[in-house]
Amino acid sequence: MPSGNKHPYPFKIVLGTLLSLAAISLVNNTVSFGGYTLRPLDILADFRTGAPVEDSALVAEAALADSLKADSLAAPIHKDFATYTGILDYGFNAGNEGAGMQHFMHALKELKTGRRKKVRIAYFGDSMIEGDLITADLRDSLQAYFGGEGVGFVPATSVVSGFRTTITHSFSPNWTDYHFRNNPPAGTELGPSGHAFVPAPESWVRYQPVKHHRLDQFEEVSLLYGKGRRNIIVNNKTLELKGKGKINAYSFMSDSTQRSLTLKFLNENPALFYGVCFESPSGIFLDNYSFRGISGIELGKLSRTMWDELQDVRPYDLIVLHYGANVLFWPENTKFDWYEKPMVKVVDSLRRYFPQTSFLIVGTADKAYKKKGKYVTAPGVKALMKVQHKFAESRSIAYWNLFSAMGGEGAMTRWVDTAMANRDYTHFNFRGASKVGALLYKAIMDEYQQADM
Amino acid sequence: MSFENLTSLLLYNREELPLFNSAFFLYFFTAFLFCYQLARKNERARVWVFTLFSLYFFYKACNEYVLLVILSAVVDFYISNRIHTEERNTVRKRLLWFSVAINVGMLCYFKYTNFFIQVINDVTAGNISPLNLVLPIGISFYTFENLSYTVDVYRREIKPVDKFMDYLFFLSFFPKLMMGPIVRAADFIPQIRKPYVLEMEDVGKGMFLIISGLFKKVVLSDFINQNFVQYIFDDPGRYSGIECLFGVYAYALVIYCDFSGYSDMAIGIARWLGFRLPANFDKPYRSSSITEFWRRWHISLSSWLKDYIYIPLGGNRKGTLRQYVNLMLTMLIGGFWHGASWNFICWGGVHGGALGIDKLWVQWQKTRGWMRETPLRARLWKAGGVLFTFHLVCFCWIFFRMEHFSGAWTLLGQITGEFRGHLLPQLLSAYPQVFILMAAGYFLHFLPPVAEKKLELGLQRMPVWASVAVMVTFIWFLNEVKTLEPMIPIYLQF
Numbered sequence: 038m039p040s041g042n043k044h045p046y047p048f049k050i051v052l053g054t055l056l057s058l059a060a061i062s063l064v065n066n067t068v069s070f071g072g073y074t075l076r077p078l079d080i081l082a083d084f085r086t087g088a089p090v091e092d093s094a095l096v097a098e099a100a101l102a103d104s105l106k107a108d109s110l111a112a113p114i115h116k117d118f119a120t121y122t123g124i125l126d127y128g129f130n131a132g133n134e135g136a137g138m139q140h141f142m143h144a145l146k147e148l149k150t151g152r153r154k155k156v157r158i159a160y161f162g163d164s165m166i167e168g169d170l171i172t173a174d175l176r177d178s179l180q181a182y183f184g185g186e187g188v189g190f191v192p193a194t195s196v197v198s199g200f201r202t203t204i205t206h207s208f209s210p211n212w213t214d215y216h217f218r219n220n221p222p223a224g225t226e227l228g229p230s231g232h233a234f235v236p237a238p239e240s241w242v243r244y245q246p247v248k249h250h251r252l253d254q255f256e257e258v259s260l261l262y263g264k265g266r267r268n269i270i271v272n273n274k275t276l277e278l279k280g281k282g283k284i285n286a287y288s289f290m291s292d293s294t295q296r297s298l299t300l301k302f303l304n305e306n307p308a309l310f311y312g313v314c315f316e317s318p319s320g321i322f323l324d325n326y327s328f329r330g331i332s333g334i335e336l337g338k339l340s341r342t343m344w345d346e347l348q349d350v351r352p353y354d355l356i357v358l359h360y361g362a363n364v365l366f367w368p369e370n371t372k373f374d375w376y377e378k379p380m381v382k383v384v385d386s387l388r389r390y391f392p393q394t395s396f397l398i399v400g401t402a403d404k405a406y407k408k409k410g411k412y413v414t415a416p417g418v419k420a421l422m423k424v425q426h427k428f429a430e431s432r433s434i435a436y437w438n439l440f441s442a443m444g445g446e447g448a449m450t451r452w453v454d455t456a457m458a459n460r461d462y463t464h465f466n467f468r469g470a471s472k473v474g475a476l477l478y479k480a481i482m483d484e485y486q487q488a489d490m
Numbered sequence: 491m492s493f494e495n496l497t498s499l500l501l502y503n504r505e506e507l508p509l510f511n512s513a514f515f516l517y518f519f520t521a522f523l524f525c526y527q528l529a530r531k532n533e534r535a536r537v538w539v540f541t542l543f544s545l546y547f548f549y550k551a552c553n554e555y556v557l558l559v560i561l562s563a564v565v566d567f568y569i570s571n572r573i574h575t576e577e578r579n580t581v582r583k584r585l586l587w588f589s590v591a592i593n594v595g596m597l598c599y600f601k602y603t604n605f606f607i608q609v610i611n612d613v614t615a616g617n618i619s620p621l622n623l624v625l626p627i628g629i630s631f632y633t634f635e636n637l638s639y640t641v642d643v644y645r646r647e648i649k650p651v652d653k654f655m656d657y658l659f660f661l662s663f664f665p666k667l668m669m670g671p672i673v674r675a676a677d678f679i680p681q682i683r684k685p686y687v688l689e690m691e692d693v694g695k696g697m698f699l700i701i702s703g704l705f706k707k708v709v710l711s712d713f714i715n716q717n718f719v720q721y722i723f724d725d726p727g728r729y730s731g732i733e734c735l736f737g738v739y740a741y742a743l744v745i746y747c748d749f750s751g752y753s754d755m756a757i758g759i760a761r762w763l764g765f766r767l768p769a770n771f772d773k774p775y776r777s778s779s780i781t782e783f784w785r786r787w788h789i790s791l792s793s794w795l796k797d798y799i800y801i802p803l804g805g806n807r808k809g810t811l812r813q814y815v816n817l818m819l820t821m822l823i824g825g826f827w828h829g830a831s832w833n834f835i836c837w838g839g840v841h842g843g844a845l846g847i848d849k850l851w852v853q854w855q856k857t858r859g860w861m862r863e864t865p866l867r868a869r870l871w872k873a874g875g876v877l878f879t880f881h882l883v884c885f886c887w888i889f890f891r892m893e894h895f896s897g898a899w900t901l902l903g904q905i906t907g908e909f910r911g912h913l914l915p916q917l918l919s920a921y922p923q924v925f926i927l928m929a930a931g932y933f934l935h936f937l938p939p940v941a942e943k944k945l946e947l948g949l950q951r952m953p954v955w956a957s958v959a960v961m962v963t964f965i966w967f968l969n970e971v972k973t974l975e976p977m978i979p980i981y982l983q984f
Contacts, residue, residue, distance in 0.1 A: 043688040044530060046521040046954060047696065047762035053958035055520045058965060076973045078966055080513045081498050168727070199900075199908060200727035407716075409973075459724040464727065 044195040050331050050373050053078075063087075082409070091113070097240065118426050119419070122442040124397065124480045125426075128436045136388060138435045141355040141395035142488035145321075153317040154181065157352060159229065159326060161336065162359035165402065165464060167327040171359075176473025177251065182482075185320015186251040191313040193234035196329070204315070206244040212239040217328060217335045221417035226263055226283045228311035231328040231335060233263065236310060237303035244313060255298055256317040257293035261350070262287070263309030264271055270301040278450035280379065283342050288351035314351070324351075334379040344390040353394050356387060359439075360376055361401025362423055362463050368406035368415030373424045381428045392433075395463060399477070400425045403449035405438050405462035412450045412462055430453040433467040442476045502553040507627070509628025510700075511968070518547065519714050520757075523921045526763065537659050537682060540763075544662035548924025552668060555626035558596070563658045565592055567634045568652040570643040582644060598635045600625055605830035618936070628667045630827060634791075635661060638798055639675040646662050648676045656682055662830070665756040665763075670751060670791035671770040678765070686764045697957060699941075701949075706751030710931045710969050715744045718924040723891055726901035731909035733917055734901050738884050740924070741891055743931045746774065749788070775883070775935055778875030779852075780844040783883060795824050814849075818842035828890070833898075837890045840905055844882055902959045 059268055062079045069075070118125055128137010147153035158179075160172050169188070180186065188203045194214055198206040214275040215221035227233050246253050260269075264280045272295050291298065298313070316322045328335070364376050388396065401421045405412040422440055429436035444451060452458040456471030465473060499514060508514050523545045530534035548556040569589045576582050604620040611618055639657075642648045651657045660678050722729055723736030729737070750771035757767045770790050777783035784792045803816040819841065825838015855861055862868040892898040918925050952960070 043690055043693050044686050044764070045527060046688060046693045048527050048960060049519075050693075050697070050957045051516070051520050051523055051956045055516055056962040056963065057958060057962045058516075061962070061966075075966075078969045080516065083513055084495050166726070167733065196730070197728060197904065230698075346612055460720040461724070464725065 040417060055105050059095070062184075081091040086383045090421050101364070103153070103478075104109055105428050116434065118430075118438060119422070120441050120445065121438060122480070124435050124437045126484065127430045127433045128395070128435060132434060136396055136433045137396065138355075138484050139226045139488075140336055142485055144354040145183060145485055146488065147302070147476055148319075150233065155185075155316070156354050157354045158321070158323040158355045158357060160357040161229075161326045161333070162324055162328040162333050163327065163333075165470075166359060166360055167329055168197040169203045169325050170465060170467065170470035171474045171477070172323055172325040173203045174471045175478050177323075178475065178478040179321045180321065182250050183321040186254075186256060186317040186323055187315035187322060188252055189316065189322050189414045190312055190314045190324035191238075191244060191325065192230050192232055193310050197232045202397075206243070207228045208235075208242040209241040211240050212242075213237070214272055214277060217331060226309060227339055228261065228263075228284060228309075229324075229339065230312065231331070231339070233309045233311065235303050235307050237307075238302075240302045240304065241299060242296055243299045244293060244315075252297070254293075255315055255441070257288060257315070257316040258291050258298060259286045259351075260300070261285070261311035261314065262266050263311070265306060265308030267306050267308045268303050268305070272297075272300075278308075278337075278386075282346045282349075283340070284311065284346045284350060286314075301480075324353075326479075327469055330363055332359070332376055332459065333358060333419065334376065334383055337379060337383045341386075341390060344387070352392065355395045355397060356391060357399060358384070359399035363406065364405050364421055365401065365415060365463075366416055368404065369422035370417050371420055375472060376421075377428065381432070384428055384432050384434070389433070397427040397434075398425055398434060398436045400436060400438045400440055402463075402465070402473075403443050403447075403452075405447070405449040405453070412453070414446050416447065437477065437480055439473065439476075442480065443473070497752075500550075501811065502550055504553075507668070508550045510549060510752070510759070511704055515922055518543075520551075526686075533683065533685075533955075534655075537653075537655050537685065541655060541659045543660060544659070544664040544667070547664040547667060552627040553626075556627075558626050558629065559632055559662055560658065562596065562636055562652070562786035563661045566591070566640055566661075567651070567657045569655050570640050571652075573644050574639065575651045583709050586640060586644045590637060593633045593636050593640075597629060599623075599628055602826075602830045618774055631666065631670045631672055632661050632829075634794055634798075635675070636673050636793060639674075641798055642674070642676055648679075651675070651679055663765075665758070665759040666767070669752040669756070669909060670788075671756065671767055672794050673767055673790070677719065679767065681765050684764065688762070688764060690950045692761050692764075693957075694946055694948075694952075697949045697960075698759045698946045699761065700755045701960070702757075702942075703751040703754030703758060704968060705963070706754065706931075709746045709971050710753075710927055711747035711751060711975075713740065713971055714740050714747075714924055714927055714931075718921050719744050723897070723901070725905055726897060729904060730913055731905040731907070732911050732913050734904045735909075736925075737915060738888060738901070738905075742775070742880070742884050742887055743928055743935075745890070746771070746935075747931060769912060773935055774881050775932075776876060777879050778872045780848045780879055780882060781852075783879055784841075784845065791824065791827075795820050814846045817845050817849075821845065831893075832974035833889050833892060836895075838887070840886050844886075847957055955984065 049245050058080045062081045065077075067074060067077050094193065116123075116125060124138060126137040126139070128139055141156075144153060145155045148156045160166065160175075160278060163172075166172050176189065188240075191206060192203055193199070194208045194212045195206065214232055215225045215235070216227065216232045221227065221233065225233050246255055246257070253314070258387070259383050260278070262278055262285055264283055264285075264300070266277065266279045268275055272277070272292065276287075278285075302310070314322075314324065360380075364373060384396070384398075401418055404415045404418050406415045410461070418440060426436055426438070443449070449462050452465070452469055453460060453462055456466070457472060458465050499517075506512070506514070508518065518658040522539075524542070525539045526536065526546040529539040545556055545560070548559055566589060569585050573585045573589075574583050576585065583925075600623055603623060607618050607620050610616060629881070639648075641652075643650045651660075656679060657675075659682065660673070663673070663678070666673055690869055719737055719741045722734055723741065726734050726737075741757055753770035757769065760767045768790065770788060772789065774783055777786050783828070800816055800820040803819060805816060806813040808816075817840075821838040821842030822835055823838070825834045825841070828834045828837070862871055888898045888901055892901070948955070
């Protein structure tokens with residue numbers, strides 16, 4: 038080894054490294070081995086002039102514009118769905134009353150003019166709405182305008198009970214929760230939330246109202262339960278429930294001297310229990326049916342009988358389907374065939390089960406991912422938006438583009454920067470969810486004001 | 491290639507900090523080393539080249555605030571010289587207070603004004619609008635360096651530098667700009683006079699520190715933070731207790747690797763340029779008591795706090811009670827130094843309290859020799875101490891990381907009330923890369939120092955071409971890790 042002062046070494050090492058890396062950057066350096074492809078290395082990126090990048094997002098957009106042109110010939114809607122921030126109601130195009138927003142708007146008018154007592158919304162979604170995010174604000178605004186008090190459906194147990202701010206919910210740890218993801222035994226009828234709960238001896242669940250306008254007392258309470266006979270103790274009073282159908286409801290007025298509602302299960306005969314609904318005798322009500330991690334196609338696992346009976350015990354005027362976050366698992370993927378076909382099947386069957394109900398598809402929110410050190414809208418977002426719009430349009434139901442309502446391209450990054458979304462660049466926080474709830478409320482109310490009835 | 495790209499790369503850009511792990515730094519460092527080689531033989535030329543490059547680096551990081559470092563160098567250089575030549579004690583004292591007021595005032599203005607406005611608003615229910623202030627990068631570090639220098643001169647522990655450029659060089663020394671370490675003038679200034687001579691040991695050690703620093707920062711810290719920690723801390727209510735607990739363990743590694751990795755790079759770069767900066771971290775999670783932790787964590791800060799706050803407050807010379815008060819005050823100030831929020835003050839307060847309790851505990855067990863009578867018992871106490879200290883530090887990190895107290899309580903509530911330990915296998919399989927890296931990070935942390943020495947020795951013996959090959963391969967690997975698609979959080983069904 039040469040001796041003496043090694044002062045040139047750092048310079049030589051750094052210069053050698055820089056030149057080698059620059060040389061590597063100048064050639065195509067994508068290396069693959071064993072089926073794994075390394076990402077390209079380009080330390081000269083800062084010097085390159087911004088050559089147009091073949092971005093799949095742009096391709097998707099171009100395709101959108103074309104499809105829109107063709108469609109606009111047939112449809113009376115002349116709005117670019119990719120940028121329109123209101124509700125696009127394809128129900129009107131088909132002249133098919135009920136599938137679009139028409140039935141719901143009609144119900145709202147009747148409610149407002151006193152010709153109807155209740156209007157009910159079932160809002161299905163994934164983790165974007167768990168803990169009553171988005172739906173809490175939408176429900177609150179709707180109830181403020183149309184009347185009604187109460188938080189709607191609350192499951193027996195929930196992974197995010199501590200996170201939910203619209204009700205205080207606690208339960209014993211000995212419940213068994215069957216759901217979409219854990220292969221329930223044959224004959225276990227999952228409820229609309231994708232769960233079915235079996236109490237153990239001494240299982241209990243307690244609900245307490247929270248200090249918030251319209252949520253600070255319980256009025257009309259409905260217990261949703263499965264087939265079979267069982268005794269439960271409701272706030273120290275024994276009640277016998279006889280379930281004839283697959284999904285049954287027992288309703289009663291809450292005792293005004295008792296603030297909270299405690300259910301104890303004696304369980305001489307384990308039978309399925311779904312949850313409790315809180316409403317007032319009249320007004321608008323919204324049930325939040327969230328299930329984390331799903332894409333929406335899981336709803337196809339629920340049985341026709343369950344849906345039919347649900348419609349009997351809890352008729353809905355509007356069904357909202359809000360999915361997408363879990364479809365965009367790989368941000369650069371733009372192919373959603375695996376999702377489109379089964380989801381269309383789900384929509385078709387739901388429409389068959391609820392022929393009189395309005396349907397609204399809430400399109401995917403913006404989702405950003407890190408590309409070259411910066412958070413940008415994932416290419417998959419627009420491609421998914423297009424797929425979701427397509428099945429709304431082809432099935433003549435209503436569509437609301439959350440992506441454009443949020444602000445379109447790059448919106449999620451802006452929402453994260455202004456503390457309205459989490460740093461997973463996917464989920465809203467309370468503030469952001471509140472804003473989404475307000476945006477959807479505005480979109481619904483615009484339709485309501487325009488509805489000509 | 492275009493000229494505009496080049497100029498935008500060279501000019502200040504608010505969104506792109508000149509981090510050691512950026513492409514910009516590689517260009518900057520090559521250009522600097524080239525000029526430094528040319529100026530090598532002349533001490534003055536070296537000082538000028540180094541200082542100009544450092545000032546440019548400051549400019550690149552914080553635009554016009556580069557003037558602030560020059561201004562504070564001017565002020566402190568002249569005040570210190572006056573303090574040195576002045577014989578009258580009252581005048582010396584006044585000059586010292588003047589310097590302290592300027593430095594602390596400047597730091598307070600930029601770092602704490604909005605915090606105090608918020609406090610006043612909260613107390614008086616007023617609504618004074620916060621000022622539109624940008625925190626000048628590095629100000630927390632060079633303010634403390636100025637203070638220690640002036641105090642040392644006042645105490646007549648060192649002679650002030652006679653050349654202004656030497657002082658500016660010390661203060662602006664670019665390797666320590668962003669994240670320290672806090673360097674003492676007494677250690678640094680004498681090294682300016684020495685010729686630029688490097689041994690193989692310096693080259694190897696420098697390279698080891700740079701590579702291990704980059705590994706800690708880019709691979710361990712950034713990756714684990716981006717793909718796991720920030721999800722948990724953003725929204726702890728959505729995760730079970732076990733996820734939150736692992737989030738805290740992961741954050742403990744993230745903050746250590748981020749901070750110590752950056753310090754290591756700074757020390758390694760300085761070593762390559764002929765300067766020895768003292769180590770800033772010494773495997774802090776191996777500490778078996780909180781007192782030991784503070785001897786191993788951010789050493790340049792804790793020793794600064796000891797010498798310039800704890801001891802001037804009276805240290806342990808004014809009675810036991812006063813000693814505990816001093817300890818607490820020092821840690822509260824130390825906490826506040828980290829950032830303008832109650833969380834940091836609370837973090838410092840808990841550490842201060844823990845240090846006090848640790849002192850009591852040490853005294854209590856002194857009289858109980860049986861506790862450590864046999865080697866096995868001593869070892870068990872040590873292992874218990876390490877585990878306890880680690881968890882105490884982790885507990886404090888929750889307050890350090892969370893922006894609001896409510897988030898910290900939610901996270902603690904999940905760990906204590908919604909633990910759901912049976913989810914562990916699901917959790918591990920949901921984020922495999924994160925947990926492999928975490929295991930590797932903690933394994934390396936507890937590896938005996940001999941293993942590191944071996945690697946260092948290997949790097950020392952390498953010829954230049956081999957070092958280049960190592961660096962190129964390593965940077966290629968970093969590029970791979972850096973550009974991996976971030977994983978989205980997985981909400982476990984629990």
